[in-house]
Amino acid sequence: MNRRPLFVAAAAVGVLATAAFALPNLPPNLVADKIDSAVYKEAGERFASAADAPTREQAPFALPSWIPKDATDVRVRIPTSGEAKMIRFTLGATPLDGPQCDTGTPKPMGAPALHAKWWPDNLPEGMQxxxxxxxxxxxxxxxKQVYAWTDGTPSPSSVEPRDGAAPAPRTQG
Known part of the structure; x- marks a missing residue:
């Protein structure tokens, strides 16, 4: 009885199983990026600090202006189409209490529909x-960990009135 085909099949299954567990945990690389793009229709990026992220607001991985510049270990996850975004970062010396953040009760937005191993499962209960x-x-x-997500809903200050009224004056800030 020839056992060679059985051995080759078992080795192939072992390699595939190892790859299935290892690929999601590898640092960003061409293979993992292609799988994310093809399977999940998502892309991710990691920056050592907020200062390393793109500054143009239209850039896919650009950070919102309310994230402190001294934030570190910044991770961003986006869909390949759409405006949703998940961001995780570690606060530095600058607290997260800028004028663009309201500590009142947030309007419900729902959990992000993106996938990332660094994103906790029960986060919506911790909205602040x-x-x-x-x-x-x-x-x-x-x-010190901050988790932020959007479904792409424009801010009220960035949306023009729909009833034909004159837009509110915008302030510099």
Whole structure:
């Protein structure tokens, strides 16, 4: 009895199983990025600090202006189409209490529909603030870790009135 085909099949299954567990945990690389793009229709990026992220607001991985510049270990997850975004970062010396963040009761937005191993499962219960830039974000702070997400809802300040009224004057800030 020839056992070679059985051995080759078992080895192939072992390699595939190892790859299935290892690929999601590898640092960003071409293979993992292609799988994310093809399977999940998502893309991710990691920056050592907020200062390393793109500054143009229209850039896919640009951070909202309310994120402190001294934030570190910044991770961003976006769909390949649409305006949703998940962001995780570690606070530095600058607290998250800027004028663009309201500590009142946030409007419900629902959990983000993106996938990331660094995103906690039970986050919506920890919502603490609502922050605004071009989009409205829900924010949860756990120690020094900050989790923010948007479904792409424009901020009230970035939307022109629909009833034909004159737009409110915008302030610089």
């Amino acid at each position: 603030a609502e922050c605004r830039g071009a989009h409205q974000y829900q924010v949860a702070v756990r120690g």
